[in-house]
Amino acid sequence: MTTNNGMIILDHPNLLIYVILSLCILLIGCGVALIISSSSDIPFDFNNSPVIVMTSFKIFELVIIKNLMATFLIISLSILGSRVVPVLCLLVNGYIIGSTMAILNYNPSIIAAVIFPHGYIEFPLLIFTGACSFIIIDELKKTGLNAFTLLKKHGKPHVRYTLTNYLWYPYLILIVPGVLVAAFIEATLTVWNLKAVIGI
Numbered sequence: 001m002t003t004n005n006g007m008i009i010l011d012h013p014n015l016l017i018y019v020i021l022s023l024c025i026l027l028i029g030c031g032v033a034l035i036i037s038s039s040s041d042i043p044f045d046f047n048n049s050p051v052i053v054m055t056s057f058k059i060f061e062l063v064i065i066k067n068l069m070a071t072f073l074i075i076s077l078s079i080l081g082s083r084v085v086p087v088l089c090l091l092v093n094g095y096i097i098g099s100t101m102a103i104l105n106y107n108p109s110i111i112a113a114v115i116f117p118h119g120y121i122e123f124p125l126l127i128f129t130g131a132c133s134f135i136i137i138d139e140l141k142k143t144g145l146n147a148f149t150l151l152k153k154h155g156k157p158h159v160r161y162t163l164t165n166y167l168w169y170p171y172l173i174l175i176v177p178g179v180l181v182a183a184f185i186e187a188t189l190t191v192w193n194l195k196a197v198i199g200i
Contacts, residue, residue: 007173008165012135022130025087026123029094030101037102060187067122067179071129075171078133079163081140086133093126113193118186125178128170136166 009015054062074089097115104110139162 007169009132009135009170012166014135014138015131018131018134019127021134022086022090022127025090025130026094026097026127029091029096030098031094032091033095033098034102037099056187056191059191060183063118063183063186064179067125067183068176071125071175071179072171074126074129075133075136075167075175078136078167079140081137083134083137086130086137089133090126090130097123109197110194113197114190117190117193118182121178121182121185125175125182129175132166132170136162139166 070089070093074086077085077089100115101111104114140159143158143162
């Protein structure tokens with residue numbers, strides 16, 4: 001039943017349900033952005049984009065900071081015990097994806113170059129992070145503690161067990177390495193693809 005290295009979250013009975021739910025929320029956020037955003041008649045000028053002149057290391061550094069903060073925010077704020085937090089975070093991230101597609105005028109070649117090389121890793125990570133958040137909320141509710149008393153009683157066995165196995169282990173063992181890989185791809189392959197598509 002228990003997965004090695006404390007990754008018991010992979011065996012949680014509600015994991016698949018929450019993965020699907022997180023995916024749906026992310027898609028809703030993306031859909032909202034696509035509905036309210038309109039493509040511009042003026043193509044986005046990548047020549048004036050800072051990404052073109054930034055070094056791969058600088059892009060890697062910025063992406064790492066952004067994605068680590070985003071995923072940690074989603075998963076850590078779940079201790080507040082409200083499903084509103086992961087829902088809003090997933091909606092915002094979905095909205096950003098949809099807005100990016102609109103900015104790119106829905107150009108399939110540019111979208112494939114800018115979004116999908118690293119997105120194949122980054123999007124599943126966001127979805128998994130959202131699923132972890134919902135599971136943490138469910139497990140912490142079993143303790144009967146609220147957000148104000150939880151931190152004071154973090155030493156209680158079930159609370160410590162929940163935070164260790166459903167927050168820290170998933171974040172440190174799966175999410176952080178995944179973010180590093182996605183950031184490396186975004187700083188290298190994504191930028192190379194983009195320059196090839198726009199002819200730089």
